[in-house]
Amino acid sequence: MRPIRYIGIHSIIPPYMLEEIAKHGKPHQRDWALRNLASAGFVRGQRYALGVLPSAAPVGHKSRTVYDCKHKDGQPPVGTLVRKEGGPRSKDVAVNEAYDGAGATYDLYYDIYERNSIDNRGMSIVSYVHYDVNYDNAFWDGSEMVYGDGDGEIFARFTKCIDVIGHELTHGVTQYEANLAYSSQPGALNESMSDVFGSLVKQRTLKQTAAKADWLIGAGLLMPKIHGKALRSMKAPGTAYDDPVLGKDPQPATMKDYVKTTSDNSGVHINSGIPNHAFYLAAVEIGGNAWKKAGKIWYVALRDRLRSKSNFASAASATISVAKDLYGNGSKEMKAVQNAWKGVGVI
C-alpha cells in the first residue's frame, strides 16, 4: 500500500466533503477523512461531526499506523508508512516502540474503560517517528502523535518510554472528552490526565500494584550522564531530577507551592504535579492495581464531568462525586479520593 498523505489540502476541503469521503470512500480515504475531520473539529471546538460517521475500525480492533519522518519537520508531519496494523515488526526500534506503546494504550482504554480508541469510535492511531533533527520532544498535534529522537546529550528517543506514548495518546482522549483548555489550571489538569493514564499504561504492562509502581514519568528518557531518574515523579513531585545542567525538577506537590508563571502556557507541565500527586495518594490509599478503581474514577470524571475550563477544585469535586456514584457514599474509595485532594491542599 502506498503511503497516504494528502499534503496541502488539509484545510481546504470543506467538512461536508470530508464527511462524504469518510462515509463512502475507500478504507484509506475514509481513514484520512476521519483524521482531518477530527483535526478540524479540534480547531473549531466542534465534536458533533463525528456523530454521523461510521467507526474507522470494528469495535475492539486496533488500527495503528506508524510513519517515518526521516528527520524532516512539518505541519502536519510528513512521513513514509513503515508499519501498519498486523504488519511485520520493523528493524527500527522506534517504529516498534510507537506501535507497541499505542497498542498497550489502546488496550488499557478498551479492556478497562470500554473505550474504543482515542475518539471512542475506533479512530486510527497514527504515530510519526524520527521527527525533525535532534528534536527533544513528543507531542499530540490534534490528530496524531509525533516523536523526536532526542538530542542524544540530554534526551534519548521519546518512544523509549511507554508512559510517554500513553501520555500523548491521552491528550487525544482529553481532546475528545473534557477538551481541557491548555493553559493554567485546566492545562495542568490536561497534562496531569496524560501523566496519570501514561503511568497506568506502564503499570498495567508491568503488572504492578500502586504500592509497587515507581510513579515516574519518563524514566530512562534522560541520558545516563544527567543526574535524574525521570522527568516527573507523581509520588514525590519535585524530586525527579536535580542536575547541574538541567537544574532541579520544578514541580510542586501541593497548592502551597503552586507556581505562578507565564512560561509553559502558564505552567501546565509544572503545576500538573499537584493533581498528579492527588492521583497517586488516592490510588495508594485504595490499594491494588491503580488502573482498576482510581483509574476508573479519573477516567469517568474526564469523560463525563470535566469541561474545558475545569480547575483543580472542579477536578476534586468531579472525582469525589464519581467515586460516590461508582462505589457508594462514604465508601473507602470515596474517602481515599477526598483525602487525596485534601492532602495536596485543593480542598
Place this chain on the structure above:
Amino acid sequence: MRISFERSGGFAGITMKTAVDEKDLAPGEAQKLRQLVEEADFFNSPGKIMSRSPQPDRFQYELRLEETGRQHTVTMSEEAMPAKLKPLVNRLMEKSRQTRKGKDSP
C-alpha cells in the same frame, strides 16, 4: 544589542535559557546574529504569536531584544512560529545548549 531567550514547555517541561550580549561575541558571530535578527524582522513582529488551539506538549518561546532606543519582546508557540523567525530561534537554542554545557564543566 542584548537578547534574552527562553524555551519552556515541551513534554519534559524543562526550561532552556540563554542571554547574549553583542559586545561579548566575536565580531563574526555578532554580525551573524544581527543578520538573523534583521531577517526575522524581529522588531516588527507581533508581541504574541500564539496558536488559537495550542497543541499539547509543544514548546513556548520568549525572545527579548534590547538595543539603544528600543526594546521588544515576542512570545510564541512552536506551532505558530513564522518561518522567518526559525533561524534566529535555532541559533539561540544552540547558544542555550552551549550555556548548559558551560555550566556542566565549571
